Amino acid sequence: MLYTALLLWISCLQAVLGQPSEAYNEVLKFRPLPRNSLLASFEFNIVSSPVQLKYHGEDSRQTWEGHEHYELFPRVLGPIVEASNTRELHLRFSQGWYDTESSGRLPFNGSKSGGTGVELWAVIEAPDLDAAKADWVKLTNALSGLFCASFNFINDPITTSPRLQFEGKKTGYLANLGNSLFLLRAALPNEPICTENLTPMLRLLPTRGKRGISSLLDGHKIFDSLWHSMSIDLVTQCDDSFSNCALRMDQTIISAIDVIRSLRRIEEGGIPKPTPGEKLRCDESRYHDIWECFPLGDPEDLSYDIESIFGRAIHGAAFEDSSVSTEVSFEADPSVWQIEAISNRSGQEKRTDLTNAGQLNHISYKIADQKDYNFNFTTANSTITSPLPPPPLHAYRSLTGYSQDKGGIRVSFTNLNSNNVKFIYFESLPWFMRVYLSTFKIELQNTTGTYSVKDENEFIKKSYFKPAIDRKRPSQLELFLTVPPESSLIINYDFDKSLLLYAEYPPDANHGFDVEPAAISVIGDDNEIFYEMHTTSLLLTLPTPDFSMPYNVIILTCTVMSLAFGSIFNLLTKKVITEEELEKLSAEGKLAKIMNSVKRKLGKR
């Protein structure tokens, strides 16, 4: 109550001050996928109040004044973006494996999901590249603290500026007309995504994960999925005169949940226990008795609600304010799926069947009150879903090669469609992979066989390669490729593995080194990117020393040195004499005299 009162007060204040209000809306989309999984995508859109585009150079740092007014737009993010002159910011946190073969295209046509790990790119306004890099460091360090991620490890050796992908694309607005815009990109493929990354995401929302669809976001449930992806896209939007600008932030959290496993977790916990005899689901067409059972696959008749999957219900609309919309939508085949909305306020349950309303695949439901909302899915045949179209392209990337000192990369692009597919392949490889473009080979594979391609220009329309500099920058490969219908294009190239310096190995050196996923942007007939995807990341083994070896080497070296010193010193300090002289001298020596006297005495007795 206090919360709503506060909001009311704020909107009153806003009316008094006469500022245009910020905009916020949230949508939650559910889509049952084949194999009893459920795709849940949470979308949050926030538009800030107008901002004055300013360039904060090194000299103007003193005079910087913060952004004046934050209401819905996160107060933590605004100043960071402004201080680092960031005009666009894109962040991706993804993990897991999305089965595009059975589930079809990635949600949002892949535009909201990155490759495994963390991916960050930003458009920064600066007079030159060095200034842009300085701002980039400022930005990544600030984001690192904000998102509990290792963005502070982003440095020059992993930062790239993609060319082809953004060629000719209007990317932002300038505050100073003398400046230009720089696109910088980096990825951290080995960053584990976990709940500590989700909490900051929720903190950016005006509802703070307490109200509206964000109240469903429990880290334990979201991350116990087959695949999940979180994204932030922050862009500067201006009108034509550039005088009226605002920041627009789109946040999405997408998760592909294994429904059967989520339900079983409630009963059995994370590790599946043996099934009691009466619950065994056996193939009736085969022999079965109390000892023997040929198990069936997952059940097809299902009934589940989102409360059992997410552990809680939706706590009403985001705001009681009608201007803010909280929408839940469903994409399911109404002939087999029945979806019910269950609203609950202090024990009074009300069920509404949503599927009866319209016989369309798409069902949209708006939440306007502060009741608890739960949604129930019932189906007789969960294999029938409202499918996403298959992706325009399948890409497989893997490491080849046998030895510790060199290796190769093989990328295969498969086009199952009946028309050409054009796309841009972007790959950034760490400097310790020394790529040899001379070994670059293309093969074409179709139903009739595999052919090596002589004229590469037949399939590569444009290419850009920036070789790596040791410890300074990664190598960057961008290709504009075309794959003919119903065939595969296979790219192969070799690289050498560099030896790292002793101190450059991470603490878990024997884990291997992650190579970031390659990004693929499929281009449609209108020359616009219509689908984005990533390959999996790769784990590269470098020659790794046994880290106790340096001590052995030190000890051995010391021994050799002392031996050498001893014998040389011996030679230098001694006089060289003949053997006869030595015998004569030793007979006259003190020791010999004593020995002789002892001998004599013994001999006497």
Place this chain on the structure above:
Amino acid sequence: MALAETVLRKVHKLGLVPKLIKLIPLISFLFALASVSWLLVLPMDGFYRDTYISENALMPAQATSYFRESEWNHVRGFRTALQGIEDKAIPERNQIVEGWLQQYGLKTAYHKNNRGDDTLYAIMHAPRGEDTEAIVLTAPWSTSEGSYNVGGIATAVALLRYFKKMSIWSKNIILVLPEDGHVALRSWVEAYHTSLDETAGSIEAALVIEYGSASDHFDFYEVVYEGLNGQLPNLDLMNTINLIGYHENIGYSIQGTTRDELQKRTYSTRLRTLLKGILNLALVGLKKKTPGNEAFSGWQIQAVTVRAKGVDGPSDVTQFGRIIDSTFRSVNNLLEKFHQSFFFYLMLSPDNFVSIGTYLPAAVLLAVAYVLSSLGCLVINEVQAKFIAQSAYKILTIFIFVELGCLMLAKTLPLFVLGSDDDESVAALILYGFTVLTFASFVLSIKNQWIPKKYRMDKSLTFCLIALALFLISLLLTALLIVNFALAFLIGLAALPLTFIQPLVTTSNLKLLSESPKEKRKDLLSYLVNDGNSKRLKIGLCLLVSSPFFIIYIIGNLFVDESKGALILMKGLLTSWDELQCWTWFIVILGWFSAWSTVALSCIFGDFEIDSVESKMKKE
């Protein structure tokens, strides 16, 4: 330093050096003896170590495996279904099993190997995983003993279904169903690293399972761990499986330990395990019926074969599954690749091992024996350095000629076998060819007076060649002893009779003859000729016994197969490079056989004192 000087002066004064030079053959033999006794000492208490888990992240047998109770029903269900399709061809069986795997949510794919028995494999992508690492479970359709791997495949399918239900995996799991553990599996592993589209990251560990009976129970399980070219899986993986078996209370066996020996930990069992281990490691990949784990050698994959033994006994099939489940859980815990524990070791029993530092001196001693013998060959016969410098081109020409001949054989002979339809008889033909060659050299070295005088090499050249050959073997041993101790040691031991040839040849007969009084000369001469003949026979026997092809017969018939062992080994040698990338053939033919041929040539064409004595006798 002063002490060393004093000692050296004493040695010089007493004239020990010439005495020692005379004793070189004996010293060399003593080194060889020391080498063997070193190995015999290793199984004694106090010389070996107990196994332990070095990588703490593994935590073997710490997680409770729930592959029990209802899973038993499932394994039985799959087994009955598999028994029903035993008569079908492999592509048909694959198709049926593929349907099951897809039903349980796995991605399936084929490796097309153009031999009509495409290998089916299924990938379980780890939920929330990074998709960069994988563990492989392999169940060949037929076991290495040739039986239908019905229990293995049923367990594997049930396990994958069970794994799929868990979200704890950090590594992908791949199930491979090759025709057998030989070429079919090796070509899959190779394709995985070169040409397959559907991959699941770098493979950290691989388990090949064999459960060749349809029985619910088995007696104990055996682990086979030898990899190609001397590679072994990390000792941590071995220990993990051992420890899990211990917690499951199942007998654990290595190197063909029998049921009765499982609990015995005596000197003789340890020694037997050690020697069997060395022999098996040296013969890896040469037998057609391979257990499958060696197919994963290379690419830094740790692989073992787990084989259920016996059809009745205290252990049940779900326990077999639990061993695999627990091992997978342990490997899944790893953040880094296997790197903590030993990669080179010899097992004495499942719980005892010797590491490379402890057993290596055995091979080093053997290599030293060859170097000494090679040196002795030159020093005892007073081959002048000047002579070596002058006739270096001659020595090298002969040697390079022999080596080139061997290279040609090494390259072409496998082609004959691989290119022919009846590879067995071609291999047999090659083996007989080499056998005839060996016997010919045996006969000719005994009857070397048949060789006309003009084709004879002079004495110094002969000894130079023998010295070079012996030195080559010692080089071979030194190069090989770390990477493939077993093969180095076996070759070193088998070729040892070659070092006896020089002392047999060198006798100061002529000196003896010239010093003897005239009246006794006749008796002495006839004695020397008799002695010479017996020496020739000994030389011939030394040659025969140290020939690689003689050893192939011995090892093949004693340890591989009673009747066809030699043939199996020969075929294995000829085909293992192309099929498995096992380089034993090249070592045998380019190292051992070339050295042997050089010695044989010098024995046949060499000019020895025995001959001079005979010619003298003829004159008188």
